[in-house]
Amino acid sequence: MSEEVRVRIAPSPSGNLHVGTARTALFNYLYAKKVGGKFVLRIEDTDAERTSQAYIDNIFDSLKALGLNWDEGPDVGGPYGPYTQSERFDIYPKYVQELLDKGFAYECFCTPEELEAEKEEATKNKQAYVYSKKCENLTEEEKEKLRAEGRKPAIRFSIDKARKAFHDSPVIHFDDLVKGDLHQDTSLIGDFVIMKSNGSPTYNFAVVIDDMLMKISHIIRGEDHISNTFKQILIYEALGAKVPRFGHLGMILAPDRSKLSKRHGATAVSEFVEKGYLTDALVNFVALLGWAPSDGVEIKTVDEIAQDFRIGEVSSSNSVFEYDKLNWMNGQYIKKLSTEDLKERLKPFLSQYDLSELTDEQYTRMVEVTREPLTILSDITDAVPYFFGKDVVVDDEVQTTVLDTETSQDVLKAFVEQAKEWEWTEENLHEKMEVFRGEFKEKGIKPKVTMWAIRGAVTGRTRGADMTAVLAILGKDRVLERAKKAIK
RNA sequence: GCUCCCAUCGUCUAGAGGCCUAGGACACUUCCCUUUCACGGAGGCGACGGCGAUUCGAAUUCGCCUGGGAGUACCA
Numbered sequence: 284m285s286e287e288v289r290v291r292i293a294p295s296p297s298g299n300l301h302v303g304t305a306r307t308a309l310f311n312y313l314y315a316k317k318v319g320g321k322f323v324l325r326i327e328d329t330d331a332e333r334t335s336q337a338y339i340d341n342i343f344d345s346l347k348a349l350g351l352n353w354d355e356g357p358d359v360g361g362p363y364g365p366y367t368q369s370e371r372f373d374i375y376p377k378y379v380q381e382l383l384d385k386g387f388a389y390e391c392f393c394t395p396e397e398l399e400a401e402k403e404e405a406t407k408n409k410q411a412y413v414y415s416k417k418c419e420n421l422t423e424e425e426k427e428k429l430r431a432e433g434r435k436p437a438i439r440f441s442i443d444k445a446r447k448a449f450h451d452s453p454v455i456h457f458d459d460l461v462k463g464d465l466h467q468d469t470s471l472i473g474d475f476v477i478m479k480s481n482g483s484p485t486y487n488f489a490v491v492i493d494d495m496l497m498k499i500s501h502i503i504r505g506e507d508h509i510s511n512t513f514k515q516i517l518i519y520e521a522l523g524a525k526v527p528r529f530g531h532l533g534m535i536l537a538p539d540r541s542k543l544s545k546r547h548g549a550t551a552v553s554e555f556v557e558k559g560y561l562t563d564a565l566v567n568f569v570a571l572l573g574w575a576p577s578d579g580v581e582i583k584t585v586d587e588i589a590q591d592f593r594i595g596e597v598s599s600s601n602s603v604f605e606y607d608k609l610n611w612m613n614g615q616y617i618k619k620l621s622t623e624d625l626k627e628r629l630k631p632f633l634s635q636y637d638l639s640e641l642t643d644e645q646y647t648r649m650v651e652v653t654r655e656p657l658t659i660l661s662d663i664t665d666a667v668p669y670f671f672g673k674d675v676v677v678d679d680e681v682q683t684t685v686l687d688t689e690t691s692q693d694v695l696k697a698f699v700e701q702a703k704e705w706e707w708t709e710e711n712l713h714e715k716m717e718v719f720r721g722e723f724k725e726k727g728i729k730p731k732v733t734m735w736a737i738r739g740a741v742t743g744r745t746r747g748a749d750m751t752a753v754l755a756i757l758g759k760d761r762v763l764e765r766a767k768k769a770i771k
Numbered sequence: 772g773c774u775c776c777c778a779u780c781g782u783c784u785a786g787a788g789g790c791c792u793a794g795g796a797c798a799c800u801u802c803c804c805u806u807u808c809a810c811g812g813a814g815g816c817g818a819c820g821g822c823g824a825u826u827c828g829a830a831u832u833c834g835c836c837u838g839g840g841a842g843u844a845c846c847a
Contacts, residue, residue: 293847295846295847297846297847327847329846329847330846330847333846333847391845393845395845398844398845402844405772405773406772409772409773410772410773411772411773411774411843412773412843413843437845438845439845462776462777465775465776466775467774467775468774471773471774471843472774472843473843475844475845476844476845477845478845479845480845481845483845485844485845485846485847486846486847487847489847490847505841506775506776506777506840506841506842507840507841507842508841508842509775509776509841509842510774510775510776510841510842510843511842513775531776533776533777533840534840534841536839536840538781538782540839540840541840542840542841568783571783571784571796572783572784573783573784574784575783575784575785575795575796577785579785579794579795579796581783581784581795581796581797598777598783598784599776599777600776600777600778600839600840601776601777601778601839601840601841602782602783602784603782603783604782604783605781605782605783605797605798607781607782607783607797607798608782608783608796608797608798609797610797611796611797611798612797614809614810618810655808655809655810656808656809656810657809666808716806717806720806729806730805730806731805731806731807732806733806734806734807735806735807737806738806738807744807744808745807745808746807746808746809747807747808748807748808749806749807750806750807751806
């Protein structure tokens with residue numbers, strides 16, 4: 284039973300779910316799925332200042348949208364709850380006391396000013412700063428005196444004592460799931476605070492307690508946590524707990540190789556969704572940042588990826604988040620959507636238009652003929668203005684380079700003349716237009732030039748959806764009116 | 772500053788001593804298809820950061836250098 288694989292994602296709700304966190308969540312999820320383990324969600328809302336319910340909801344929604352469903356979490360519960368850190372506050376003191384009793388922790392009465400001075404001194408001497416440990420061997424009398432001054436102690440973890448109890452060398456190692464053997468000289472790690480003077484646990488302590496109590500067996504996270512790992516291993520050992528396996532993923536960088544931030548565009552999963560990215564495409568893309576399919580087929584569902592996933596094969600280097608491939612991939616996913624599904628998904632991006640102008644059939648056809656070039660859903664906004672309203676806005680350039688030409692004028696005159704007699708069904712229009720192009724071709728005018736004239740008059744543009752379909756959707760009256768209007 | 776991690780095309784990556792004149796995907800580009808844009812199809816451009824060492828043989832092993840990233844809090 285203790286062999287059960289349990290992984291977790293423990294986001295801090297100080298912002299919307301970041302793509303980096305999403306990728307970490309994904310890799311944990313993939314690992315759990317692959318080996319039949321449990322995926323746990325824990326909310327680390329210790330920092331009340333930056334936490335908000337909106338962010339918590341955003342994290343839930345984003346994870347769900349990505350298909351990363353958790354087996355245990357704040358909402359669904361589980362055997363090792365609560366899964367919200369702020370509700371776990373009363374369980375930490377017990378373990379602090381245990382460490383105190385075992386001699387692996389001690390009270391520290393240093394003030395922020397004193398600590399600051401130590402640090403300055405260290406930087407001045409170009410030394411790496413490590414806490415002086417001056418409070419480690421305080422006598423009871425000294426402690427009483429400090430307490431009488433009104434000082435409230437923080438609790439520090441004694442790196443050296445813990446290390447000596449379990450390791451021969453000050454250099455400790457662990458076998459990382461993705462990076463292999465990792466080591467660190469613990470004499471370079473200062474005795475860090477595990478419980479603040481206000482009684483709340485620090486991150487490095489709380490995670491260990493939470494992960495230990497939640498029986499997390501494998502901790503897969505960003506490599507920015509490597510240095511924390513050594514501290515955490517020592518705490519696990521000091522508590523007599525089983526040390527979990529760790530796996531550290533490379534970071535996701537922006538194209539300029541700096542940390543991905545708002546400056547580079549969207550960073551939260553929800554922002555990508557708002558921009559018109561499909562969550563299926565987003566997870567797929569993010570999975571490819573560090574992982575490669577064994578069969579070379581890159582477009583895959585999360586379940587398919589899970590089948591093929593091996594944590595040891597994940598790349599240990601950082602990767603750059605480039606939009607090019609994401610865009611391509613999103614386009615591929617849009618192509619796979621049924622028209623009915625796409626019609627619904629497109630609606631939020633068509634809010635500036637009055638969809639009631641169109642019958643369902645017209646809307647369906649419009650989507651069918653405009654969906655091809657979409658890479659993100661919001662592209663639809665720019666692709667359809669001419670389907671709405673009576674008139675059309677003609678680009679200046681289209682006016683001068685297309686409509687104003689003598690050829691175009693001839694084409695439009697002939698078009699109006701002939702089209703008013705046509706039966707206005709798409710099928711019939713298709714035939715008629717073919718004949719129409721043929722007539723002009725005989726006069727030496729290329730089919731595309733003929734079409735440009737009509738397209739320019741009817742849509743105001745030189746590019747767009749299939750012309751015949753556009754004519755059919757717009758209806759005879761509007762088409763003829765717009766065509767006439769373009770004739771001088 | 773100190774410590775740690777990383778290093779194959781512009782980007783994501785395959786590659787675990789000879790199968791590599793380094794493969795794929797995206798991007799870029801040429802051509803084809805075509806009522807435009809796009810999609811699709813067929814090509815092209817394009818990389819083992821540098822220097823040593825080990826070896827008959829290194830992208831693959833080792834060392835140094837360089838470059839990039841991260842951590843150095845009573846933040847998480």
